[in-house]
Amino acid sequence: xxxxxxxxxxxxxxxxxxxxxxxxxxxxxxxxxxxxxxxxxxxxxxxxxxxxxxxxxxxxxxxxxxxxxxxxxxxxxxxxxxxxxxxxxxxxxxxxxxxxxxxxxxxxxxxxxxxxxxxxxxxxxxxxxxxxxxxxxxxxxxxxxxxxxxxxxxxxxxxxxxxxxxxxxxxxxxxxxxxxxxxxxxxxxxxxxxxxxxxxxxxxxxxxxxxxxxxxxxxxxxxxxxxxxxxxxxxxxxxxxxxxxxxxxxxxxxxxxxxxxxxxxxxxxxxxxxxxxxxxxxxxxxxxxxxxxxxxxxxxxxxxxxxxxxxxxxxxxxxxxxxxxxxxxxxxxxxxxxxxxxxxxxxxxxxxxxxxxxxxxxxxxxxxxxxxxxxxxxxxxxxxxxxxxxxxxxxxxxxxxxxxxxxxxxxxxxxxxxxxxxxxxxxxxxxxxxxxxxxxxxxxxxxxxxxxxxxxxxxxxxxxxxxxxxxxxxxxxxxxxxxxxxxxxxxxxxxxxxxxxxxxxxxxxxxxxxxxxxxxxxxxxxxxxxxxxxxxxxxxxxxxxxxxxxxxxxxxxxxxxxxxxxxxxxxxxxxxxxxxxxxxxxxxxxxxxxxxxxxxxxxxxxxxxxxxxxxxxxxxxxxxxxxxxxxxxxxxxxxxxxxxxxxxxxxxxxxxxxxxxxxxxxxxxxxxxxxxxxxxxxxxxxxxxxx
Numbered sequence: 001x002x003x004x005x006x007x008x009x010x011x012x013x014x015x016x017x018x019x020x021x022x023x024x025x026x027x028x029x030x031x032x033x034x035x036x037x038x039x040x041x042x043x044x045x046x047x048x049x050x051x052x053x054x055x056x057x058x059x060x061x062x063x064x065x066x067x068x069x070x071x072x073x074x075x076x077x078x079x080x081x082x083x084x085x086x087x088x089x090x091x092x093x094x095x096x097x098x099x100x101x102x103x104x105x106x107x108x109x110x111x112x113x114x115x116x117x118x119x120x121x122x123x124x125x126x127x128x129x130x131x132x133x134x135x136x137x138x139x140x141x142x143x144x145x146x147x148x149x150x151x152x153x154x155x156x157x158x159x160x161x162x163x164x165x166x167x168x169x170x171x172x173x174x175x176x177x178x179x180x181x182x183x184x185x186x187x188x189x190x191x192x193x194x195x196x197x198x199x200x201x202x203x204x205x206x207x208x209x210x211x212x213x214x215x216x217x218x219x220x221x222x223x224x225x226x227x228x229x230x231x232x233x234x235x236x237x238x239x240x241x242x243x244x245x246x247x248x249x250x251x252x253x254x255x256x257x258x259x260x261x262x263x264x265x266x267x268x269x270x271x272x273x274x275x276x277x278x279x280x281x282x283x284x285x286x287x288x289x290x291x292x293x294x295x296x297x298x299x300x301x302x303x304x305x306x307x308x309x310x311x312x313x314x315x316x317x318x319x320x321x322x323x324x325x326x327x328x329x330x331x332x333x334x335x336x337x338x339x340x341x342x343x344x345x346x347x348x349x350x351x352x353x354x355x356x357x358x359x360x361x362x363x364x365x366x367x368x369x370x371x372x373x374x375x376x377x378x379x380x381x382x383x384x385x386x387x388x389x390x391x392x393x394x395x396x397x398x399x400x401x402x403x404x405x406x407x408x409x410x411x412x413x414x415x416x417x418x419x420x421x422x423x424x425x426x427x428x429x430x431x432x433x434x435x436x437x438x439x440x441x442x443x444x445x446x447x448x449x450x451x452x453x454x455x456x457x458x459x460x461x462x463x464x465x466x467x468x469x470x471x472x473x474x475x476x477x478x479x480x481x482x483x484x485x486x487x488x489x490x491x492x493x494x495x496x497x498x499x500x501x502x503x504x505x506x507x508x509x510x511x512x513x514x515x516x517x518x519x520x521x522x523x524x525x526x527x528x529x530x531x532x533x534x535x536x537x538x539x540x541x542x543x544x545x546x547x548x549x550x551x552x553x554x555x556x557x558x559x560x561x562x563x564x565x566x567x568x569x570x571x572x573x574x575x576x577x578x579x580x581x582x583x584x585x586x587x588x589x590x591x592x593x594x595x596x597x598x599x600x601x602x603x604x605x606x607x608x609x610x611x612x613x614x615x616x617x618x619x620x621x622x623x624x625x626x627x628x629x630x631x632x633x634x635x636x637x638x639x640x641x642x643x644x645x646x647x648x649x650x651x652x653x654x655x656x657x658x659x660x661x662x663x664x665x666x667x668x669x670x671x672x673x674x675x676x677x678x679x680x681x682x683x684x685x686x687x688x689x690x691x
Contacts, residue, residue: 013050060099147180230280278513302420401493452498
């Protein structure tokens with residue numbers, strides 16, 4: 001006797017060898033023996049042979065007209081044998097019965113299974129809906145295949161043109177567009193981003209990086225709505241000074257300027273004048289909401305996305321020839337020993353006499369010319385005096401920094417400036433701590449520290465930058481935290497540090513400016529009238545949002561700097577490059593700030609100069625492959641590498657899989673030439689403590 005039975009959702013046939021109670025010992029056509037329960041047996045028959053029956057049953061199932069079978073079945077539950085008699089017009093033969101079972105089982109849209117060998121026809125409405133769905137899927141599969149074929153032919157399907165970024169950065173994996181893109185990538189052995197570059201969905205690798213950043217951080221676009229330019233309602237006094245700023249040539253948001261006035265008693269009054277959008281913008285107004293949504297200007301080589309609309313920036317930037325509303329910090333000094341006799345903070349109108357530019361002055365303003373008085377340049381006397389005070393301020397910070405257990409800041413490192421014009425990048429080297437940089441940085445640190453103390457002394461909360469030893473001990477780099485109370489910034493060597501000098505570029509500075517104005521204008525009653533009160537939940541929310549936005553912007557800036565470094569290699573056709581060993585397998589190219597990890601690098605002295613073969617690089621994933629070419633005999637450490645700082649940056653790198661001589665870029669933030677001086681100063685101050 002033979003049996004046709006169901007096992008684990010599959011139908012099988014075999015010859016019964018023996019029976020024991022409710023179980024059969026069955027030999028399958030393959031020769032394998034199996035124990036089959038009687039309840040799983042659907043047919044018992046003598047002929048034909050098991051393998052023949054299964055072949056004939058499959059042929060019967062293929063010929064079954066499901067629509068006719070559905071009509072014959074009616075709406076009541078039935079057994080397959082009953083339906084077989086109706087369908088075939090006679091009691092079904094074994095192969096016919098088995099074929100009918102296969103047909104019923106393979107058509108769940110038409111028939112619902114109700115038990116072993118029992119079924120029920122689907123209601124007509126449900127059947128029609130299911131059939132429509134099947135037909136829709138067939139048509140979608142046809143369209144999807146058309147998309148795949150177009151993509152493989154380097155053509156972007158029209159329906160994908162408007163959703164390229166969605167497909168790349170936040171795809172709905174249930175759409176036929178994504179399924180087609182995924183299928184095409186699998187067949188071509190590529191990635192969605194590279195395929196979109198090939199078919200023209202994204203214009204270039206630069207556009208890809210930019211689009212990803214904007215999609216994630218500016219989903220509604222980075223343009224500005226039309227907003228009225230605010231007016232300064234307060235009647236401000238006119239400052240009796242001639243102020244001047246010092247910035248890079250690319251700077252448009254001029255936040256800070258300086259003035260020097262010699263007093264009759266022999267003292268000197270130095271003014272630090274900060275653009276005062278806080279006098280016009282008010283908390284929760286339309287412009288404030290724009291600034292709070294962005295939190296900061298976004299920097300990248302050759303471009304930036306400003307925090308405020310151009311019309312607002314132009315109204316408050318400290319532009320040459322204008323008289324601008326400003327928040328001024330005056331420090332009265334005894335020039336004999338640079339003692340600060342008194343400080344005063346006030347809101348006023350400040351005449352801006354000059355916008356000095358690094359690009360014009362770097363060659364003529366240096367330590368030698370400032371020391372011997374040689375050379376002629378604008379504001380020479382004022383710059384000479386400010387240089388003397390800046391050095392005194394720096395020395396004082398270093399004493400305090402050492403008191404915190406830190407080494408002095410390293411000023412022997414080279415910084416790099418990026419300039420991009422018509423997609424051509426220029427990367428220039430600039431020694432850290434150049435006099436003009438130091439003047440601006442030291443005066444900004446002084447202002448941020450002084451105003452931080454002013455808020456603290458008046459009991460007004462602010463947004464502070466704190467850096468120090470945490471509970472878990474020192475990391476490779478001390479982490480800077482944003483807090484709402486005064487706390488030391490040990491890296492900079494100050495007791496408190498509140499970003500307040502770039503209110504056109506950072507929302508934290510605008511918030512602090514409101515708080516400082518409240519202190520300057522209201523004295524002891526400032527806590528009652530300041531926009532943000534102690535333990536203000538809104539202030540905590542601003543700190544949290546700023547941290548998140550600032551980190552995202554810094555990551556993007558680092559990515560774009562790596563991109564332009566790689567573009568520079570191609571632009572200059574660099575196939576062999578010089579590099580400096582930072583530590584173990586981590587190197588930095590000499591001409592550009594590109595960090596390379598080179599697994600398998602022989603052990604050489606830190607600071608040693610080596611030569612590398614550049615094998616290839618990739619502007620999409622920002623990777624580079626190099627090979628060690630030469631280790632010169634003279635391995636004296638280079639003089640422009642701050643090893644302590646680079647140790648911290650090196651920690652950001654990841655191990656590179658694959659060949660031993662494959663290198664990978666490691667994220668490293670190079671301050672943009674247009675960034676605020678206090679940000680650059682924090683980069684210089686970030687290093688571990690003395691061991």
